[in-house]
Amino acid sequence: MNRSDKKYGIAALFNSPDDIIQAAKKVTEEGYTKYDVHTPYPVHGMDKAMSLKPSKLGFITLVFGLAGAAIALLFMFWAMSIYYPMIIGGKPFFALPAFIPVTFEVTVLLATLSTVIGMITFFFKYPDQKHPLHDTEYMKKVSVDKFGVCIEVDDPLFNEEKITELFKGLNSESIQTIFHPVEEKQTVLEPKFLGFLAAVAIVVSFGTYVALNKILYTVPFNWMMEQPRVDVQSKSEFFTDGFGMRTPVEGSVARGFIPYEYKGMNEPTVPLSNPLKPTKEVFELGKKKYLSFCSPCHGNYGDGDSRLGENFPKPPSLHSAKAREWKDGNLYHIIVNGQNVMPSYETQLTRDERWAIVYHIRALQKAKNATEQEIQLVKKESVENAK
Amino acid sequence: MQNNNSYIKKDLPLDLRNLGFTLFVGGIILGVITFFLDETRAIFNYLLSFVFIVSIVVGCLFLVALEYVAGADWSTPIRRVSEFISSFIPLLVIIVIPLLFTMHDLFHWTHEEAVESDKILQGKSPYLNTEFFIIRTVLFLVIWNLFYFLIIRNSRKQDKTGDQSLTKKNIIYSAIFIPMFAITITFFSIDWMMSLEPHWFSTIFGVYFFAGSVVGALAAVTLATVLLKEKGYLHPKMVDDHYYSLGALLFAFINFWGYIAFSQYLLIWYANLPEETFWFLARWEGGWIFMSIFLIIIHFVVPYSLLLSQQAKMNPKRLKFVSVWILFAHLIDLYWLIMPQMHSEKSGYFYTILEFAFPIAAIGGLILVFFFNSKKQNLVPVGDPKLDRGLNFRL
Numbered sequence: 001m002n003r004s005d006k007k008y009g010i011a012a013l014f015n016s017p018d019d020i021i022q023a024a025k026k027v028t029e030e031g032y033t034k035y036d037v038h039t040p041y042p043v044h045g046m047d048k049a050m051s052l053k054p055s056k057l058g059f060i061t062l063v064f065g066l067a068g069a070a071i072a073l074l075f076m077f078w079a080m081s082i083y084y085p086m087i088i089g090g091k092p093f094f095a096l097p098a099f100i101p102v103t104f105e106v107t108v109l110l111a112t113l114s115t116v117i118g119m120i121t122f123f124f125k126y127p128d129q130k131h132p133l134h135d136t137e138y139m140k141k142v143s144v145d146k147f148g149v150c151i152e153v154d155d156p157l158f159n160e161e162k163i164t165e166l167f168k169g170l171n172s173e174s175i176q177t178i179f180h181p182v183e184e185k186q187t188v189l190e191p192k193f194l195g196f197l198a199a200v201a202i203v204v205s206f207g208t209y210v211a212l213n214k215i216l217y218t219v220p221f222n223w224m225m226e227q228p229r230v231d232v233q234s235k236s237e238f239f240t241d242g243f244g245m246r247t248p249v250e251g252s253v254a255r256g257f258i259p260y261e262y263k264g265m266n267e268p269t270v271p272l273s274n275p276l277k278p279t280k281e282v283f284e285l286g287k288k289k290y291l292s293f294c295s296p297c298h299g300n301y302g303d304g305d306s307r308l309g310e311n312f313p314k315p316p317s318l319h320s321a322k323a324r325e326w327k328d329g330n331l332y333h334i335i336v337n338g339q340n341v342m343p344s345y346e347t348q349l350t351r352d353e354r355w356a357i358v359y360h361i362r363a364l365q366k367a368k369n370a371t372e373q374e375i376q377l378v379k380k381e382s383v384e385n386a387k
Numbered sequence: 388m389q390n391n392n393s394y395i396k397k398d399l400p401l402d403l404r405n406l407g408f409t410l411f412v413g414g415i416i417l418g419v420i421t422f423f424l425d426e427t428r429a430i431f432n433y434l435l436s437f438v439f440i441v442s443i444v445v446g447c448l449f450l451v452a453l454e455y456v457a458g459a460d461w462s463t464p465i466r467r468v469s470e471f472i473s474s475f476i477p478l479l480v481i482i483v484i485p486l487l488f489t490m491h492d493l494f495h496w497t498h499e500e501a502v503e504s505d506k507i508l509q510g511k512s513p514y515l516n517t518e519f520f521i522i523r524t525v526l527f528l529v530i531w532n533l534f535y536f537l538i539i540r541n542s543r544k545q546d547k548t549g550d551q552s553l554t555k556k557n558i559i560y561s562a563i564f565i566p567m568f569a570i571t572i573t574f575f576s577i578d579w580m581m582s583l584e585p586h587w588f589s590t591i592f593g594v595y596f597f598a599g600s601v602v603g604a605l606a607a608v609t610l611a612t613v614l615l616k617e618k619g620y621l622h623p624k625m626v627d628d629h630y631y632s633l634g635a636l637l638f639a640f641i642n643f644w645g646y647i648a649f650s651q652y653l654l655i656w657y658a659n660l661p662e663e664t665f666w667f668l669a670r671w672e673g674g675w676i677f678m679s680i681f682l683i684i685i686h687f688v689v690p691y692s693l694l695l696s697q698q699a700k701m702n703p704k705r706l707k708f709v710s711v712w713i714l715f716a717h718l719i720d721l722y723w724l725i726m727p728q729m730h731s732e733k734s735g736y737f738y739t740i741l742e743f744a745f746p747i748a749a750i751g752g753l754i755l756v757f758f759f760n761s762k763k764q765n766l767v768p769v770g771d772p773k774l775d776r777g778l779n780f781r782l
Contacts, residue, residue, distance in 0.1 A: 045628075045781030054697055090659065097653050 008132040009035075010163050011150035012172035013141055017043045020147035023170045024049040027149060030166065034155035037132075038142040059119040061111045068110030072103040132180050149176065223296055249262040258351055260336050271329025276355045286360030289353045293345060302364040318361055319368045331358045392770075394622045394687060395768050403541060407754030412544060412573040414748025416702050421741040425716035429745075430489045431729045436745035438579060438633070438721050440753070445531055446604025447473040449568050451538060452561035455554070461632045463777035464622050466768055468611045469604070471760045474754060476535040480528055487521060496585040507586055515582055523578055527571045529734055534564040556773060580721075583728035587666040591651045598644040603717035605640060609633045610710035611757070613703045622767045624778040626628065627701040631782060633701025637709070639692070669727050682723050686716040718746055757775070 010037060014020045017039070024037050028051050037050060046052075078276040080086065081093040120126045133150065134141050142148040151163055160177075167175045215221060230236050236244040253259060276282050291300065301304040302318035316322070335354045338344040350359070370378075415728045422429035447469040454462045491497050495508075496515045502508040508515070537560045541553040573593025581592050589595075612633065615621050670679050690713055699705045768774060 047782060058696070089657065091657075097649075097656050100649065100653070 002182040004182045006180040007153045008151045008178045008180050009150045010131075010160065010167070010175065010177055011136075011148055011154040012167035012168070012170070012175045013138065013146045013148050015146065015173055016145060019171065020149065021049045023149050023167075023172070026166065026170060027151065030154050031157055032151050035149060035151040038139070038150070040143055043147070047343045057115060057119060057123070060122075061115045064114035065107050065111035068107040069103050071110075072106035073099060075208060076102060115190055116360050122236075130179060130181065135181075136178055138176060138178060146173070235286055260346075260351075262333060263336060263346075265333075265337075266331050268333045271327040272332060274328045274332075274355050274358055276352065276359065278359060282356050282359055283363065285353060286356035286358070286363075289349060290357050291362045292347060294357065297342075299366070304362060315342065324365050324369070328355075328362070331361060388660055393495050393624065394765070394769060396765050397620055398624060399761050403754060404715025404758045407751050407758055410747050411755055412751070414744050414746070414751055417744035420680065421744050424741065427729060428741075430486075430492050431726060432742060432745045433489075434486060434493060434579070435587055435718075435721055435725050436749040437479075437486060438725065439718055439746060440482070440749050441479060441575065442600035442717070442721070443603045443607050443753070444473050444475040444479070445568070445572065446533055446600040447608060448476065448531065449565070449601065450604055450608060451542075451669065452534075452564045453540075455558045455561035456565060457557075460773040460777040461629060461780040462627050463771050463773045464767055465566055465608070465612045465629065465633075466542070466771075467761075467764065467766050469608050470539055471757045471764075472576060472604070472607055472611065472753065473535060474539065474760045475756045476531050478756065479753070480532070483528065484525065487524070488519070490517065494585070510540060510622075511585060515585060520578060523574060527575050530567055530571055534560060534567065538564070542768060542771075543764060546765055546768060547770065549770040550770075551772045569597070572600060580724050583725065584666055584669075589651055589655070589661065589663070589666075591647060591654075595644075595651055596646050598640060598647045599717055599720050602637070602640045602644050602713060605633065605637045606710040606713035606717065607753075607762070609637060609654070612716070613707045613710070617703065622765050622778060626781070627703070628780055628782045630703060630706055631697075631701045634706055634709075637706075637713070638691070638700060640696040641687060641713070643691050645691070648683075648687075670723065675723075675727055676721070680722055682716075682719060685712070686720055690716070 014023055020037060020039060020043060024046060027035055037046060039046070074258040076099045077094060077187075080099075085093045087093070088095070088098075130372050138148055138150070148291065149167075151158065164175055217225075230238075230244040232245065234244045235242055239246070273375070296308060297304075297306045297312065297315050298318060299307070304315050306312060306314045332354055334342065335349065335357065336344060345354070418429060418433070418530050421432065450462075450469045451466060451473065453459070454466055485492070494515075495501060498509070499515055502512055513519075524691070538557050541557045541560075544550070545553045573596075576593050576596035580588065580596065581589065609630075612621070613630070616625060652667065655667060690709055693705060693712075694700055771777075
C-alpha cells in the first residue's frame with residue numbers, strides 16, 4: 001500500500017511476552033494514553049499492565065439479554081394466553097415452566113448476537129476497513145511471532161526522540177515509524193464492477209429458471225410426480241363402482257351435528273324439550289332468525305298476515321289455541337320437517353337457531369295473550385328500570 | 388524456586404481451634420437436647436448434617452482430583468485448602484454409625500410389614516434392603532477413604548521430597564477417582580435421600596446432588612481461601628486473579644445447579660405422572676411452598692446476581708459474603724430435600740432454633756479438622772512443580 005508522509009505513530013517490536021508486559025507497564029507509567037499493544041495470542045496479565053478499564057461490552061450483552069428474556073416471555077404470554085389461548089397437556093394458559101427453555105434460548109441468542117455485532121461495530125468500527133496499521137511490516141510480524149507496542153501521534157505526550165529512547169531502553173528488537181496510507185477513493189460503482197453484478201444477476205436468474213422449470217421435470221427429480229394415488233374427481237379401477245372419491249360410511253354423523261331422531265315422521269313420538277337456556281342472547285338470536293326466515297309468511301307477530309299477499313297461501317295464526325297447546329318439541333318438529341305447504345328449514349337454520357326461534361314464538365304467544373296483571377307487572381318493571 | 392522460599396509457614400491461631408471446639412461441643416449438646424425433645428426430628432437433623440458434611444468434604448476431594456486431571460495450575464497455591472477440608476473423610480466412618488442404628492426411624496422401606504403389603508416396595512426390595520444398604524454405604528466410604536489416602540498422601544510427601552513423579556501418580560489416581568466419584572455420589576444420594584420416599588424416583592437426582600455438592604465445596608474452599616489470604620497464611624504472591632477463577636467456578640456451578648434443578652422440575656411437571664409429581668406436591672403444600680420458592684431465590688437468583696460482573700468475581704469481600712450465603716443455601720437445599728419426608732412434617736412444617744444444632748456441630752467439626760491438619764502441614768504445596776506457574780497465573 002502506498003504511504004503518505006503523514007505520521008501515524010511509532011511502533012516497537014519485542015521478542016517475548018514478558019518483554020511486552022514490561023513495555024506495556026513502562027509505557028503506561030510514562031503517562032501515554034493513545035497506544036495499543038499487538039500480540040499474536042492473548043497474553044495473560046495484559047489488562048493490568050495496560051491499566052485497561054473493564055470493557056463496556058458487557059453492558060450491551062446485559063441489556064440485550066434482558067431484552068431477549070422480556071421479548072420471549074411477553075410474546076409467549078400474548079400468543080398463548082391472550083391472542084390464541086390454547087390448553088396444551090392440561091397446563092394453564094400461562095405455563096411459565098414450559099416457557100422458560102424458550103426464554104432462555106432467546107436470551108442467549110440476543111445476548112450473543114448483540115455482543116458480536118456490538119463488538120464489530122463499536123470496537124472494530126466495522127465499515128471502516130482502513131486502519132493505518134494494515135499492510136505494514138509491523139502488523140505482519142505481530143501476527144506471527146513478535147510482540148509489538150505502538151504509540152500514536154495523537155497522544156498529548158508524543159515526542160519522537162523520547163519515545164525512541166524509551167523503546168531502546170526496553171531492549172526493543174526494532175523501532176519503526178508508521179505512516180498513514182495515501183487517501184484512496186472508494187470506487188464501488190466503476191463499470192467493471194457493475195458489469196460483474198449484471199452478469200451475476202443474469203446467470204443466477206437464468207439458472208434459477210432452468211432449475212425450477214426444466215431440470216425439476218426430468219428424471220430423477222420428477223419421480224415424486226408419478227405416484228400411484230387417486231386424484232380428486234377421477235376414476236378408480238380399484239373400486240367396483242368406478243368412483244375414486246368415496247362417500248362416508250352409512251350412519252356417519254358430521255362433527256358438531258346432532259341428527260334429529262323424528263325426521264320424516266308426522267308427529268314426534270315424545271316431543272323434545274328445549275335444550276337452550278332462556279337467556280337474552282338466545283331470545284335475540286330467535287328474534288333475528290324469526291324475522292329473516294319466518295316472518296315473510298307468518299307475519300312479524302305471528303298473526304299469519306303474509307307479506308306475500310295472494311301469491312302464496314296464508315298460514316294459520318300462531319296464536320291459535322292449537323298452536324299454543326303444542327309442546328316446544330312439536331314446533332321444532334315442524335321447523336325441521338315442514339308441514340303442509342311449509343317446507344323444511346333444516347338446511348337454512350342450525351339446531352340452536354331453530355330452538356331459539358321456538359323461544360321467540362313462545363314469547364310472541366305470551367305477549368299476545370297476556371293478562372292485565374302481567375301487563376301491569378311489566379309496566380311497573382320498565383318504569384323502575386327507567387329510574 | 389525462589390517463589391517457594393518466600394512462603395513461611397504460620398500456625399493458625401488458637402482462637403480458631405477454640406471457635407471450632409465451642410461450635411462442635413455446643414452443637415452436640417444442643418443436638419442431645421433435641422434428641423430428648425423430639426427424637427425423630429433429631430435423627431433427621433443428624434442425617435441432614437451428615438449429608439451436608441459428605442457433600443462438602445467429598446466435593447473438596449473431587450476439586451483436588453479435578454485439578455490434577457485438568458492440569459490446572461491456578462488452583463495449585465490453594466489446593467491445600469481443599470485437601471484440609473476433605474481430610475474429614477476418614478471421620479465419616481465414625482459419624483455414619485449412629486445413622487446405621489436409627490435406620491428404622493429414617494427409612495420407610497426398612498419396615499417389613501409395610502413392604503409386605505406394598506407391591507412397589509416389594510419390587511424394589513432386591514435393592515432397598517438393610518443388608519445391601521449397609522454394604523453399599525461401607526463401599527462408598529471405603530472408596531472415598533482409599534482415594535483420599537492415595538491422593539493426599541502423595542501430595543503431602545511432595546512437600547518434603549519435591550518429587551515430580553508423585554504428580555504423575557496423582558493424575559492417574561484422580562482419573563480413576565472421578566468416575567468412581569460420579570457413581571458413588573449418585574448412589575449415595577439415591578440411598579440416603581431419594582429412598583426416604585421409596586415410591587418416588589428421579590433419574591437426575593444424582594446429578595442434582597452432585598451440583599449442590601460442588602457448589603457447597605467451592606463455597607467452603609472460597610471462604611477458607613479468602614479468610615486465610617486476608618490474614619496472610621497463604622502464599623504472599625497470590626493475587627486477585629486466583630479469586631477470579633474461584634468466583635467464576637462458583638458462578639458456573641450455581642448456574643449448573645439451577646439448570647439441573649429446573650430440568651428435574653420441568654420434566655416431572657410436564658409429564659404430570661402421579662407417581663412422580665407427589666414428591667413435588669409434598670413440597671408445594673402447607674408451609675413448604677414458601678421454602679420451595681425461597682430456595683430458588685437464595686440458591687440461584689441472589690448468588691447469580693451477586694457474582695454476575697467481572698469485578699464481583701475478584702472482590703474478596705463480595706466472595707466472602709457470597710460463599711457464606713451459598714453454604715447456608717446449600718444447607719437449606721438439603722433441608723428441603725430431606726425434611727419433608729419426616730412423617731410429622733408431611734403437611735406443613737415448623738422449625739425451632741434446635742434445627743441448627745447438628746449443622747452447627749458439623750461446621751465446628753470441619754473447623755477443628757481443618758485446624759489440626761494445618762498444624763502438621765504447609766498451607767501451600769511447596770513441593771509441587773506447578774506452584775510457580777500457579778502463582779504467576781494472571782487473567
